[in-house]
Amino acid sequence: MQLQTNLKHLITADDHKKFIEENENVMVCCGRMGPMCIxxxxxxxxxxxxxxxxxxxxxxxxxxDAHVIRNAPECKxxxxxxxxxxxxxxxxxxxxxxxxxxxxxxxxxDSKLTK
Amino acid sequence: xxxxxxxxxxxxxxPAGLAAGIYASRAKLSTLIxxxxxxxxxxxxxxxxxxxxxxxxxxxYQLVTTMKKQAQEFGCKIKSNRTITRFQxxxxxxxxxxxxxxxxxxxxxxxxxxxxxxxLGIPGEQEFKGRGVSYCATCDGDxxxxxxxxxxxxxxxxxxxxxxxxxxxxxxxxVHQFDQFQAFEYAIEEAxxxxxxEFIMESELRAIVGADTVEKIEIEHLPTGNKSxxxxxxxxxxxxxxxxxEKVKDVVMVNERGExxxxxxxxxxxxxxxGAGDSIQKRYRQVTTAVADGTIAALSAxxxxxx
Ligand SMILES: Cc1cc2nc3c(=O)[nH]c(=O)nc-3n(C[C@H](O)[C@H](O)[C@H](O)COP(=O)(O)OP(=O)(O)OC[C@H]3O[C@@H](n4cnc5c(N)ncnc54)[C@H](O)[C@@H]3O)c2cc1C
Numbered sequence: 001m002q003l004q005t006n007l008k009h010l011i012t013a014d015d016h017k018k019f020i021e022e023n024e025n026v027m028v029c030c031g032r033m034g035p036m037c038i039x040x041x042x043x044x045x046x047x048x049x050x051x052x053x054x055x056x057x058x059x060x061x062x063x064x065d066a067h068v069i070r071n072a073p074e075c076k077x078x079x080x081x082x083x084x085x086x087x088x089x090x091x092x093x094x095x096x097x098x099x100x101x102x103x104x105x106x107x108x109x110d111s112k113l114t115k
Numbered sequence: 116x117x118x119x120x121x122x123x124x125x126x127x128x129x130p131a132g133l134a135a136g137i138y139a140s141r142a143k144l145s146t147l148i149x150x151x152x153x154x155x156x157x158x159x160x161x162x163x164x165x166x167x168x169x170x171x172x173x174x175x176y177q178l179v180t181t182m183k184k185q186a187q188e189f190g191c192k193i194k195s196n197r198t199i200t201r202f203q204x205x206x207x208x209x210x211x212x213x214x215x216x217x218x219x220x221x222x223x224x225x226x227x228x229x230x231x232x233x234x235l236g237i238p239g240e241q242e243f244k245g246r247g248v249s250y251c252a253t254c255d256g257d258x259x260x261x262x263x264x265x266x267x268x269x270x271x272x273x274x275x276x277x278x279x280x281x282x283x284x285x286x287x288x289x290v291h292q293f294d295q296f297q298a299f300e301y302a303i304e305e306a307x308x309x310x311x312x313e314f315i316m317e318s319e320l321r322a323i324v325g326a327d328t329v330e331k332i333e334i335e336h337l338p339t340g341n342k343s344x345x346x347x348x349x350x351x352x353x354x355x356x357x358x359x360x361e362k363v364k365d366v367v368m369v370n371e372r373g374e375x376x377x378x379x380x381x382x383x384x385x386x387x388x389x390g391a392g393d394s395i396q397k398r399y400r401q402v403t404t405a406v407a408d409g410t411i412a413a414l415s416a417x418x419x420x421x422x
Contacts, residue, residue: 035160036254038176039153046196077327079258079349080245097245098255101152102196 001063004033005041007048008057013065020087025054025113027105030069031061031082036099040082043102053115086112120208121147123416124221127359128195129156130402131392132227133182134409135416139225140191142417147219148186149211150195155179156229157356157393158402162253167402178402204366204388223387223416226363226375227409230356230393230400235267239323240352247329247349252276255351256283262348265290265332267320273353274302280351281311288345290315290334315345323350358394370396381412389416 002009010016010028020026029044031037044056059066061081069075072092075083080098086108087093093112123139125132128150139146153159161175170178187193194213201212204224212218232250234240240248249255256279264284266277269291277287289306294317296303306312315334321342322333331346360373367383367390368376374397375390377383383390391408393400 032254033174033176034251034254035162035175036251038155038159042153043196077246079247079328080249080255098249099251103198 001060003031003041003058003060005058006045007041008055010057010059011063011065013068016059016065016068019055019057021090023055024089026057026085026087027054027109027113028057028059028069028085028087029082030059030066030085034081036080037082040084040100040105043100043105047102047105047109051109051113054109054113088113119145119220121145121219121221122420123147123223123225123413124149124209124211124219125225125227126150126199126211126363127156127227127229127392127394128154128183128193129227129229129392129405130158130179130182131229131394131405131409131412132156132225133179133186134406135225135227135391135413136186136191136193136409137182137189138410138413139416140186140189142413143190144417144420146191147221148191148193149197149199149213149219150193151198151228151359152196154183154193154195160232160251161402164402199362202363202366204363204385207387209387223389223419225381225389225391225409225412225416226360226367226383226394227391227405227412228359228363228394229405230358232352233354233357235320235323235352235354237320237322239325239329243323243325243329243350246327247325248323249349249351250353252279252351255349256280259283259349261285263346264288264349264351265320265345265347266351266353267291268353268355269293269296269298270353270355271298271302274298274306276351276353277312278302278305278309281309284311284349286311286313288313288315288347290318290320290332292319292337293317320350356393356400360394372396379411380415381408382415387416387419 074095078097122144158175197213377390389412391412392405
């Protein structure tokens with residue numbers, strides 16, 4: 001199961017594990033091709049150029065392997081797509097639920113995923 | 116400062132801006148679209164478009180993707196997710212600064228900045244966004260399976276989405292500020308006929324309260340001022356749109372609702388500056404009317420450049 005974006009796609013739980021372990025700073029948007037998610041994917045695509053020290057990826061919310069995000073303790077109580085995860089050195093640095101503006105994303109990147 | 120002077124700079128890449136981009140670039144005018152959010156505007160918030168002539172039912176995302184491709188194929192440049200920090204719209208050459216760093220110059224400017232969903236602006240709304248407060252039934256409905264929820268609003272979107280949400284929720288309470296709905300009759304009838312839907316009229320939400328997620332809301336009954344509480348698991352907000360004209364309202368004339376005033380050729384009161392789409396004063400806000408406005412604005416800009 002794969003989303004129609006230009007981001008790197010994380011398909012399996014193993015992909016996800018490897019990606020966050022191998023990269024110091026990671027942002028993953030876990031969603032569907034829906035109205036609340038598309039603006040976030042697009043903002044991430046635009047931000048990729050400006051934040052070279054951060055790796056960006058998506059994961060399809062409905063894929064069984066996305067349980068690594070859906071069931072993460074940091075996502076307890078989340079009731080809005082997308083679930084957005086920020087990882088630093090393989091650990092969750094921040095998580096959010098529902099649509100985000102580029103400004104809101106930048107604020108987290110600048111504070112939680114510094115060089 | 117970028118040295119190139121574009122023939123047309125379009126602010127906004129919703130249907131109005133993209134249509135203007137298609138027409139202007141196809142007329143061989145050098146054209147740049149600068150967009151503050153995601154390309155597509157409200158169209159990306161639209162799950163299904165069934166009333167765009169010549170296109171069978173499709174998703175808003177699909178329609179936007181095609182419009183964007185068309186514009187780019189004619190040579191239109193698109194820069195999205197930029198923040199406009201300064202304008203200069205007077206004179207023969209206008210300039211627009213983005214992110215305080217890059218300045219673009221154009222001989223004409225089309226303002227196609229559209230609209231943004233109106234927020235409740237009450238305590239708890241931001242805090243519980245994604246934790247019980249939602250603005251999209253199709254996106255988040257399945258997080259509320261078997262739960263009791265509130266829909267705020269009384270227009271077509273509120274009533275149609277309330278009916279959609281009854282597929283998930285055990286009970287939907289519509290809270291509306293007036294004693295009547297501002298929706299088409301069919302939407303009102305459908306909502307009223309649904310046994311899972313209840314109504315609280317002439318009332319407004321005052322606060323959203325909870326610990327980790329939403330637990331209850333505070334409601335004021337407007338005619339009496341009486342306040343009450345209602346237990347709920349979630350709130351879906353559909354209370355209309357506000358024009359995105361905060362940044363331009365001091366440089367072109369707007370009405371009391373902040374909508375840009377244009378003549379039938381989409382000209383604003385500033386020479387060389389045009390308006391199009393949901394951000395202008397008009398009655399019907401649809402994709403078809405937005406692309407029509409964008410078309411007229413681009414053709415008018417082209418005529419202005421020939422003068
Ligand atoms: C949920 C929903 C369902 C709908 N369903 C339908 C439907 O079925 N059929 C139909 O015909 N219509 C529908 N509509 C209405 C339709 O989407 C709008 O009328 C149309 O998108 C308006 O187009 P626009 O280009 O004027 O504005 P928008 O679509 O609002 O686009 C404006 C763009 O400008 C950007 N912007 C804002 N401020 C600035 C700035 N200062 N500088 C640069 N860019 C800026 C925004 O980020 C946005 O990308 C629906 C709307 C919604 C919200």
